[in-house]
Amino acid sequence: MIIKTPNNGIAKYNFPNIVKNDDYGGASFTITDSKTGLAIDITNVIIKIEFKLTSSSPVALTYSTTNGLILITDAINGVFQIISNQVSIDAGRYLYDCEFTYPNGRVKTYFSGTWVIIQDITNG
Numbered sequence: 001m002i003i004k005t006p007n008n009g010i011a012k013y014n015f016p017n018i019v020k021n022d023d024y025g026g027a028s029f030t031i032t033d034s035k036t037g038l039a040i041d042i043t044n045v046i047i048k049i050e051f052k053l054t055s056s057s058p059v060a061l062t063y064s065t066t067n068g069l070i071l072i073t074d075a076i077n078g079v080f081q082i083i084s085n086q087v088s089i090d091a092g093r094y095l096y097d098c099e100f101t102y103p104n105g106r107v108k109t110y111f112s113g114t115w116v117i118i119q120d121i122t123n124g
Contacts, residue, residue: 002030003111010097015115021123024087031078031100031110039078040110046101047072047080051094051115060089091119 003011018024031040048064063069063082072080097112 002032010109011111012113013111014113015096017116017118018087019118020091020120021086021088022120024082024085026082026084028073028079028081031080039076041076042072042078042080042100043075044103045072045075047098048101049082049096049098051089051096053092053094055095060094061087087117089117091117093117 003013031042032038033040046065047070048062048066049070050059051061052059065072069085070080070082094115094117095112096115097109100108100110102108
């Protein structure tokens, strides 16, 4: 998935629906500047995605470079991936955003969206 940073705001990406307790196969993302078309260097950046039912709800799931669920695979070319993992949070429609913290302390949110977790019937 290529995420192009919009001129005013953040890009939208909705994760594909998944059944609770199924394995999410992961995804690869490339962050590019929409003005230049060039990749954004993410060397030594901390990337964090938090999933919540509402913006003020407790965090249900975190993917980050610090917990090992996000890996930067080509920093110069703005490429990172969410690794394959089991999704065991409660069923629901979650909101998220993807926040980048640069070594100089600058914080930038490049994209956000939703992720629908469907109730597992077989294993409840």
